[in-house]
Amino acid sequence: MDPFSRDPAHLVPPVEAEAVPDVAAEARRALQGTLWECKRVVVGQDAMLERVLIAMLCGGHVLLEGVPGLAKTLTVRTLADVVGGSFGRVQFTPDLVPADLVGTRIWQPSTGEFRTELGPVFAHLLLADEINRAPAKVQSALLEVMQEHQVTIGGSSYRVPEPFTVLATQNPIESEGTYALPEAQVDRFLFKLVVDYPALEDEIAVARGEVGEQARAREVLRPEDLLRFRAAAAEVHVDRLVATYAVHLADATRHPAAHDLDDLTGLIAFGASPRASIGLVQGAKALALLRGRGHATAADVHDLA
Template sequence: MAEITELERVKLHQHKVKQVFSEVGKVVVGQSYMINRLLIGLFTNGHILLEGVPGLAKTLTVNTLAKVLHLDFQRIQFTPDLLPADLVGTMIYNQKLGNFEVKKGPIFANLILADEINRSPAKVQSALLEAMQEKQVTIGETTFYLDKPFLVLATQNPVEQEGTYPLPEAQVDRFMMKVHINYLDKADELEVMRRMSNMSFTGEVSTVLDKADIFSIKEEINRVSISETLEKYIIELVFATRRPLEYGLREEAAYIQFGVSPRASISLNLAAKAIAFFNERDYVLPEDIKEVAHDVLSHRLILNYEAEADGIVASQIIDVILKKVAISR
């Protein structure tokens, strides 16, 4: 059998990505936007922060996606009494052998769902974020590298804030994107009700991609080209949050305390490449950048108290920036 060409391999992987959406859709209804963002994170090594009220199938989506991608999945419920050792693991004493052994924690998986991350103390949040950044954990005196791919999907409940420990801005910045999950429309909710009320519904899915495919797709996304014009456009968008007056954003400048960090420009570049790849292109369009701009920028833009008092949110300012910042030819 003749070996397929590089172009044929890319086309095959792009087709398989579409199959992932179809396969997950056998179980999860109406969450293609969330699945899209989770795949962007997986293929570009970027962790995702999900925000939405309970019952929007966040856990079900991640669990189903792990099955379709043949990856190990762990869900960790963050609570006020959770300890770092409950996350990364600890040393336990073996009485028979008379020595200490390492007991690895749930962090040793490919997909981690950190449910309600803001319910745990800062020490636990820091342990998770260290693993996200370094891709390794230390137990006792031994350092263990985490299996690849490694993706953390953390959730926050925007409604209940009592008894929570909000993530500091510097930690939120480590998430590539913050994705807001909304309620389904009537037709999708009707389908969900029918499926989940049917006790014979099993939710079986088939594996579409394996680890080798995932690593290949990462390389293929990395080779997606982005013009110098669009690279500069990304920088202009980022600098508009830092120096709004230079971009004619007088009203918005009054509400911005700190602009976005350099991680924003990196994440915008990578996410736009992933969008282009999903759309079966080997080059980035301006629309690709705009499509992910809110998810990448909004949680990194820090507003002041005046914005809160006037009911202004980051997404509104991002909207204005996208309208006013032009692409230089």
């Protein structure tokens, strides 16, 4: 039996190297305050909020899958308010064109010149609502911005503001008039989160109007603070054992039998790519910082897997 595919408790770095001891405590206070402020408005989606914040610390993007009405839009708006960033939203439809997303050049007869009109992607937090309803060329335009953090309009390049995070949503219960995201494009997202219904008590509180959209989130961070914590997360120490655990988890999806998971053989068409291993380690580093540590443990990896 492969020890790396089971309980991670024994995989603790032999030397708990505190790579960012000074920043870790500050980051924990600020980031926990950010989560608390978000939870005042977005009720019953604690796991989603934590994962989205981790993605922002990693510089990654998130694909949210869930039925309508589960506070996905409210989550993005609230996070933008709490981190003091700008918010953009694009409702993807079959008639959308890339220029609607990234912007275009508009002729000005009064001046005899073209004026560049930047699109909604120029925001710190972008909600790409129902991304699977737009044709492939629009999806590709968005994924290019996600990868390059810039767009080219009329031969000139324009950088999106930093930090830049895309939260794309898709509805799993409707397939008519949709364009399924290819696996290669889904792989560009750091996390794919399946958003579930809130607990009954949380839903009762929302239904009574005790919390939710009536509450106003206050600004806790600035975008430059998030960039500083992102740099600190990148410096979090990762022991070889912890990285090995992440790689073995990914490899178990490719070769289940080699990890004593024979019952999964034939159930997985294609295993996770090396990007998954990298994402697990990056996420574990951000989660460690969120928990006030300067080193990542296998438990951090396990919690994200």
